[in-house]
Amino acid sequence: MAKILVVDDDQNILKLLKFSLSRAGHTPILCIDGEKGLVEAQAQKPDLVIADVMMPKMHGYQFCKKFRSLPESKNTPVIMFSARFQSIDRQTALDAGASDYLPKVISNDELLKRIDELLPQDSGEEVNGLLGFMSLRGGTGVSTLAANVSIALAGALKIQPVLVDLKPVGGHLALILGLRPTNNVSKLFAEEKLSIEQVKDYFVPHNSGIQLLASANRYNKNMLPPSTPQTAVLAQLLQDEFPFSIFDLPPTILDHGSDELLKKFTKILLVLSPDMPSLQSTVLAVQGLVQHGVTRKNILLVVNQVMPYGALPLEDIQKALRMPITATIPFEPDMTKTLNNRTPLLFSSPRSKTSSAIARLANTLRG
């Protein structure tokens, strides 16, 4: 199991964590302040760090920034732990380099689960590069899922993933992230020749680290939808420059001539809600992707429980699609509220079951 460095000035917390981490098979390294924590981090090279925010001498944010500047600690997950519980506190922790931020009163089980989610998976198949999220049926939560998985990847890997809204007009990614873009993909595609520098000029940064290429938010009857060759050029430019790019794909991606583009995606996540119309659309989407040359191995099924009850059993869905389900995202009662508040779920309710499921899905994608 893992070597876990715990930095906290509260002896009670250190004792409790020593007990629970050891019982879970991990090796805890305990430090009473940030300075000692940095010394131990250099000497022991932990697999994961848990640090309190409110500590004398060096507070948790200072510790995290200094820890991140150490060689070999760039990708080590850091969980910050605090009695300060507002979203601004979470954001400050993420800005300081933390992978996650948890309230200090937390169940042992929840903490251990989060540690498991954040620790690198030894046997995970390496997946990075281009991810596509799509559904042939509306209302399955594709964009919400794409945005939140991108946030989880940005936090876990300390990278700046590119998120592309390929809907020609009225895509919802900017709204979900609470951004007001002035540039959009349609304007980018109107440029004569695409270069990576040009593409970067169109990025709309989000405070999670995501760089968004937004959809147009005003209708213009002369606007052309992104063509497949243009999208293929964009995908290649992003793949060459960034470790992760996530595309929110429109259903028209299955139109004629998209073989080369679709084959570029390392994984395509088909999102379905557990109902008959969505199942029917997903059967067609799988057929379409396979006919365009995408291997079944590169298609991942994600069941998004967008309604509280009346869902088809997962076994029936797997049987109909003859494919395993990679992830099931539970129903989120606060989803409408988070959309109305323009705050992504992973920021507004990071501890909800849905957020945890999204983080686990991101973990399977990160390699």
Added chain:
Amino acid sequence: MSLIRPISQTKDRITADFFVGSYRFSGSVVAHRYSMIKVLNDKATDHLTLVDIYISPFNKPGEIVSTQKRGLLIKDKIDFILLPPETSQDLKEKTQQDNQVALPVYITLPSYEVGGKLQMHGSTNAKTLLTGDTRKFLPILDAMARNAFLPDIKYQSPVLLVNKTRIQFWSLGDGA
């Protein structure tokens, strides 16, 4: 289910966020097993003793600019207090009584606006609550406080305690 709790919430202390003028103070009150409301409304003392204090400016409330082991806060100067979710949930349950109604409330304080619900008897009105109620701090349920100068900075809590003497304007009910 075993819980990991900071020492500040396992002994006699209550950790909270205190908003006073241009600063946010995160610290613990030594409460000797009394509730935060009791400590605040105790007329025998005009101050709170805080320990393990982390101070942030109001425009960068996530950043910690100073830490102090011990200090005093003058109760009358406090604008409002945010309790941590586990404490405020208990308080919220105690505050909600069958014979009371929850009315929407909108309050302005120096530099902040607060929205939420106030539990009160049906016959009480805004004026009697301000002048007749002996409590110094009123619990606002499902509360959100927003910085008037930096509206993107907002705080949410199941219960927020607002200092009555700091209220500049308030309005009760849907017509607020």
